[in-house]
Amino acid sequence: MNADGRTRLHQTPEWAALVKHREQLGEVRLREMFAADPGRGTGWTLRVGDLHVDYSKHLVTDETLALLQELAAATGVSGLRDAMFRGERINITEDRAVLHTALRAPRDAVIEVDGENVVPKVHAVLDKMAGFADRVRSGEWTGHTGRRIRNVVNIGIGGSDLGPAMAYEALRAFTDRSLTLRFVSNVDGADLHEAVRDLDPAETLFIIASKTFTTIETITNATSARSWLLDGLGGDEKAVAKHFVALSTNAEKVSGFGIDTANMFEFWDWVGGRYSFDSAIGLSLMIAIGPDRFREMLDGFHLVDEHFRTAPAESNVPLLMGLLGVWYGSFLGAQSHAVLPYSHYLSKFTAYLQQLDMESNGKSVDREGKPVQWQTGPVVWGTPGTNGQHAYYQLIHQGTKLIPADFIGFARPVDELSEELKAQHDLLMANFFAQTQALAFGKTPDEVRAEGVPEELVPHKTFRGDHPTTTILARELTPSVLGQLVALYEHKVFVQGAIWNIDSFDQWGVELGKVLAKRVEPALTEGADVPGLDPSTGALVAAYRELRGRR
Numbered sequence: 115m116n117a118d119g120r121t122r123l124h125q126t127p128e129w130a131a132l133v134k135h136r137e138q139l140g141e142v143r144l145r146e147m148f149a150a151d152p153g154r155g156t157g158w159t160l161r162v163g164d165l166h167v168d169y170s171k172h173l174v175t176d177e178t179l180a181l182l183q184e185l186a187a188a189t190g191v192s193g194l195r196d197a198m199f200r201g202e203r204i205n206i207t208e209d210r211a212v213l214h215t216a217l218r219a220p221r222d223a224v225i226e227v228d229g230e231n232v233v234p235k236v237h238a239v240l241d242k243m244a245g246f247a248d249r250v251r252s253g254e255w256t257g258h259t260g261r262r263i264r265n266v267v268n269i270g271i272g273g274s275d276l277g278p279a280m281a282y283e284a285l286r287a288f289t290d291r292s293l294t295l296r297f298v299s300n301v302d303g304a305d306l307h308e309a310v311r312d313l314d315p316a317e318t319l320f321i322i323a324s325k326t327f328t329t330i331e332t333i334t335n336a337t338s339a340r341s342w343l344l345d346g347l348g349g350d351e352k353a354v355a356k357h358f359v360a361l362s363t364n365a366e367k368v369s370g371f372g373i374d375t376a377n378m379f380e381f382w383d384w385v386g387g388r389y390s391f392d393s394a395i396g397l398s399l400m401i402a403i404g405p406d407r408f409r410e411m412l413d414g415f416h417l418v419d420e421h422f423r424t425a426p427a428e429s430n431v432p433l434l435m436g437l438l439g440v441w442y443g444s445f446l447g448a449q450s451h452a453v454l455p456y457s458h459y460l461s462k463f464t465a466y467l468q469q470l471d472m473e474s475n476g477k478s479v480d481r482e483g484k485p486v487q488w489q490t491g492p493v494v495w496g497t498p499g500t501n502g503q504h505a506y507y508q509l510i511h512q513g514t515k516l517i518p519a520d521f522i523g524f525a526r527p528v529d530e531l532s533e534e535l536k537a538q539h540d541l542l543m544a545n546f547f548a549q550t551q552a553l554a555f556g557k558t559p560d561e562v563r564a565e566g567v568p569e570e571l572v573p574h575k576t577f578r579g580d581h582p583t584t585t586i587l588a589r590e591l592t593p594s595v596l597g598q599l600v601a602l603y604e605h606k607v608f609v610q611g612a613i614w615n616i617d618s619f620d621q622w623g624v625e626l627g628k629v630l631a632k633r634v635e636p637a638l639t640e641g642a643d644v645p646g647l648d649p650s651t652g653a654l655v656a657a658y659r660e661l662r663g664r665r
């Protein structure tokens with residue numbers, strides 16, 4: 115029991131019912147479940163927007179799903195969801211509203227934070243971004259020497275990098291191919307070096323993306339980028355105004371850095387970094403794909419927001435995906451979750467989801483600050499599927515770990531591929547379907563024997579199967595579909611955080627390393643003493659100084 119009288123999650127009857135169900139269920143064999151219910155393949159599918167979602171290959175029965183839904187009801191998922199959409203301060207440790215859903219609301223929507231409708235502000239910034247993006251795209255916005263902008267370099271990290279970088283890759287086929295976009299995040303100077311070494315400063319626009327505008331990696335890279343620009347353009351400080359814009363919530367720090375706030379695109383503290391690429395943080399993407407495509411993407415997000423907000427529990431896709439994750443993590447002991455897109459364009463999608471999911475739900479105290487007695491967020495990992503097949507799928511198929519996976523694929527390749535390359539798409543998707551089939555149904559020893567395999571090799575060539583997957587299939591990867599996919603995962607993460615009773619919207623876990631880095635840096639550069647440095651790190655610092663040629 116908590117101080118406020120709430121029963122803790124693992125002590126609720128709904129949790130106990132799932133523990134008991136798990137014991138009674140024993141081994142789940144997908145072959146048997148499909149044999150008993152041949153309609154499972156067509157019946158266990160849902161549709162949201164353009165996404166066809168198949169969950170038939172999961173280690174669950176009707177009863178499992180019913181019990182999970184009871185857990186969601188008992189833990190107040192829908193109440194917290196409604197509070198989020200209403201703009202209540204559900205990020206309790208930072209005392210903030212959580213309103214990324216307002217970023218994609220239509221112009222006439224009304225969403226209030228502290229009595230103020232934020233939708234007009236959202237659209238005012240979107241309009242300002244659209245005006246700027248159009249001017250860059252048309253060549254009307256020129257650099258300091260009057261040349262048109264041909265290169266856009268986004269400098270940001272975490273939520274100020276991963277979203278636009280991922281979406282730019284995802285929507286490459288919709289981008290203006292005459293523009294070069296690059297993303298710099300790492301404070302390793304090699305990142306900026308490689309990004310600008312072949313660019314002409316006279317044609318390069320830097321977008322400095324930082325919610326707080328205090329992130330040391332970003333400010334350091336932005337300072338170096340400014341030097342590179344000024345060196346290349348003869349040192350006239352006035353050049354900065356034509357080559358630097360900022361995306362931030364912090365006007366004071368932006369002008370302190372030397373960027374005119376007229377060239378700043380604003381967002382607000384109720385937008386979490388990892389939920390921000392549909393805010394001003396998406397400016398680089400908007401320049402690449404144009405404001406109309408960007409709006410299509412926002413409408414895709416909004417469509418899934420509305421689905422999550424209004425669809426009944428049994429057909430609510432983010433709710434279902436969240437519950438399945440809770441089942442595997444909290445009741446079947448899965449530690450990780452693979453996301454495997456069968457699309458080259460989604461090559462950065464899983465990396466993007468890592469921040470979304472792991473920074474949100476990587477928590478070990480509940481909303482009341484008590485240690486959790488249950489598993490929280492999984493390790494999220496994966497790369498585009500076919501590449502993974504030739505690398506780590508072995509472990510998924512025949513290793514000892516339970517790894518639930520999401521397979522994401524598309525029926526059509528992008529239009530601009532040649533006919534020959536388009537024809538390869540069927541082979542790509544044949545792999546997509548074959549893998550989920552093999553994972554679910556495996557290959558029995560008898561099937562292996564029937565192929566004439568010598569007895570001693572039979573165990574090696576047997577596939578147990580029963581590896582659970584969700585299949586998400588859409589016609590093609592458009593801006594709208596990308597928005598739908600991201601919103602689906604945002605809300606999946608929300609559902610899990612709500613059930614586990616953790617604050618999915620803070621990220622205190624990244625703070626300690628930042629503080630310690632600041633403390634250690636003078637030891638590396640000047641050999642200064644670091645008070646309280648532990649012996650292991652102290653010895654490593656000494657070795658570093660020696661290798662670096664500093665004594």
Ligand SMILES: O=P(O)(O)OC[C@H]1O[C@H](O)[C@H](O)[C@@H](O)[C@@H]1O
Pocket residue numbers: 271272273274323324325326327328329332387388473621624
């Ligand atoms: O956008 P910024 O304020 O520069 O923050 C960039 C990133 O850094 C932090 O360390 C947080 O962990 C992330 O949530 C955030 O997205």
